Amino acid sequence: MSDSLFSRSVSRRKFLKSTAAAGAGLLAAPTILDVLLADRAYAALPAGLLDEQTMEKLLAIAMSRGGDYAEVFVEYNITNGVSLEENKIRQAEYGIDQGVGIRVLKGEQTGYAYSDELNFDKLKQAAEVASYIAGTAAAGTLPTYDVSPKKSPSMLKIQLDPNEVAVKEKIALLHRANDTARAADSRVTQVNTSFYDSHRMIQVATTDGILSDDRQSMVRLNVTAIVEEEGDRQTGYAGGGGRVGFEHFKDLTPEHCANEAVRLATTLLGAAEAPAGPQMVVLGNGWAGILLHEAIGHGLEADFNRKGTSLYSGRIGEKVASKNCTVIDEGNIVGRRGSIGCDDEGHDSQKNVLIENGILRRYMNDKLNSTLMGLESTGSGRRQSFRHYPMPRMTNTYMLAGEHDPQEIIASVEKGFYAKSFGGGQVDISNGNFVFQVTEGYLIENGKITRPVKGANLIGVGPKVLEKVDMVGTDLELDAGLGTCGKNGQSVPVGVGLPTCRISEVTVGGTDVQGSGGMG
């Protein structure tokens, strides 16, 4: 079983599924949002969201066969999108996905059912299906539950609500990016640009008495450029976003993204073969935090550790990385793609120090696993949608800055590999093997970045690689808002971050055997 992080998808279908993006200028949608945000009396909300009494009734039905805990998860997700191909606005789209998931826990057991039809009979049926996990005998009288609304802090940094911004304005961004990319270099043959925003509104009522709600909006601008020269073809991608408003793209301009996509693609034209074998590697700052996500993040999710299937199981308090490594998962950074006001179990998101100066401090935990382990939830219970039960997941995972100037780190390497930009990564939790794809890499020779190389992967085993992090830069940066993490078939948005780091040895998976320095 393995888990993965990717910055962009293989297919558009997958992308739509994973980012749940689409649709624009909904006239009625702002009304729904306005009601949600302005009025906490849930009964006033339109279809897609439930009132307090209904949720309490459903909790009672769900618990009627003797469960330990039940929860009602309500989701209403609006997605908007526009895309440009071959200088044309190919598509404008929107989508609505709504439904209710009901979960009952009994010991280690989970009963789960959901419905995308919101009439009470269907919801009642779902609650009954979920209830059976606890047994077949129904209680004579239904228990009663009283939930009280709790306000979670908003992680949105929005002035101009993307859901209310006219489609034309989004299209204007796409044209600006397209025009810039096509003008940037004569070798550009294709430019695809797209803009997606999604607005996920959730309510969670639990038998612990919680009633939380959160609006989790997200935007993203994507620019892909394809260049061709003498039969060599390369693709460059740039973009970004987060839980931010449309004004974000005054800073992260479409021109910037377009130039960056073209720069990446043209850099790779005529690039040398990547070296093969163990190398000293310097990771650039930002999206390279994918290293943490794969090398250690998944391995610290509590489900694997409760079950004893992670190689970090039972190792709290032990040294699992070099003393230069302090790794944090923080879900409550305003505006970040991986941030959430509350998790999908209604627990407020928080800052969790996972590794402190190399010592393992904490797993990321959800309701089920924290209860069974006798620990507190860390606000890490997340799910893709109401069709899925929650599990421990990451939010924004990053390493604290160190004391080295990034230039000093590069200068310290006599012969090595500089990995600046990345595609996706994947990890096997049980043996710790992880791999991630380098989309922009260079050779370092005598302390200087020299030739670009193409087609490399880095592969390692989590604790071994983190033990070899021997220099950490001052330049911590979080990624531009690109990550989607997959685990057990469920996708959730995440963030990663890293300062420039030196790793004394990692295996580089290139094709050039001669070029590798450290062959054993």
Place this chain on the structure above:
Amino acid sequence: MDYEKFAMQIVEKARRAGADEADVYLSHGRESEVSIRMGEIEILKSAGSRGLGLRVFAGNRLGFAYTTDFTDAAIDEFVRRTLALSAETSVDEFNGLPQLDKGFSAPNLDLFDPKLAGIGTDWKIETAKKMEKAAMAYDKRITNSNGAGVYDGDGTTVLANSNGIVASYSSTYCYLVCQPVADDVEGKKQTNYWYTFKHFYDELEDPEEIAIIAAQRCVRQLGATKEKTRKCPVIFDPVVAAELIGAIAGAVDGDAVFKRSTYLVDKLGEKIAGDNITIVDDPVRVRGLSSQPFDDEGVPTYKKAIVDKGVLKTYLYDTYTANKVGTKTTGNGQRGFTSTPNIGTYNLYLEAGKHSREEIIKSVSDGFYVTQMMGFGLNMANGDYSRGASGLWIKDGELAYPVEEMTVASNMIDILKGIEMVGSDLDFRDGTNSPTIKITEMTVSGT
């Protein structure tokens, strides 16, 4: 609910709202999961769900929307907004529905098992327990489990368009999986899985045999080390070979070809592999796991060789991309209700060769037998390929010892030409399938 009628009504509403053409793709179904772990029930999940996507063309402009809210009031608003969105997009003469022959009657591909809905939860629980128990009994080093599960369900796809086409088909599926965990050195573990996946309950493989294969795949990785970096022959077992064949499908996507963003552009009619390579896309295989009588635009599907004896015979198209290129759709338009069609394959496979698996392994004196791959290391634009790999090292024609934390790298053009042996062990256990293959040389990176 009569979903065909419902879909047609939405098409009609779209027409009345101003669409020149419109189609509705609707899917509904149910799913069930029974998972057990360490002998106890872990998860019981059961639910039904549905959704629809509406595509409209007005003045050659495309608008698209999807929803899971099927209430009357919501649908009227939904149709109105989809039309409004179409006004925002560019005029594109290649937009439009496929020209379909109304006389087409969809073949019955035998994808629906009426018996499956009657399989009780008790059987599923017992079967999952039996699998886990068998896997754990196989080897004393298997001390833990990621569980065993039985997943099943059904789905119905309904397609209606403004040319008067309305059609639907249903299928069932059942999936048994077992995932044992074995103890390795220094707190490390090894895990693996095996499965059986069928439309029909009666076709499921024996659960205990599944469990034993899972256990074997798990324990054979115990004590894995790293091998030296070098160039050498690489054998892909059927699981990872199927991933490679899937990567070839992505490269013949007509949209990517049109955009010149695939390494197989300009190669139609050329010899891209040896005579031993024939890659087939067969949507109409009876009881095939990825069979479909018509594609997701309603176009009848048909069996075709993408690569025939090494020659690239066709690219794959949906209606829009075919219109752009000036050719006919190949019936490869695929989508879920949340998107417009993309190009995809059905039962895709590399035809079986004549060599037994043992014969292929025997032919290698020093090389890598890959059983698992990780990561996203394929550059579709130029074919550069580098992925994480684990498996077994071959010494003097024998599987000698396990290896991990390795990568294999090459370029897809070289890989295709370098497939020197194809196994006879093709098994249709998944949507995309391949027999064992041997590649003459790749760069293997380790120590």
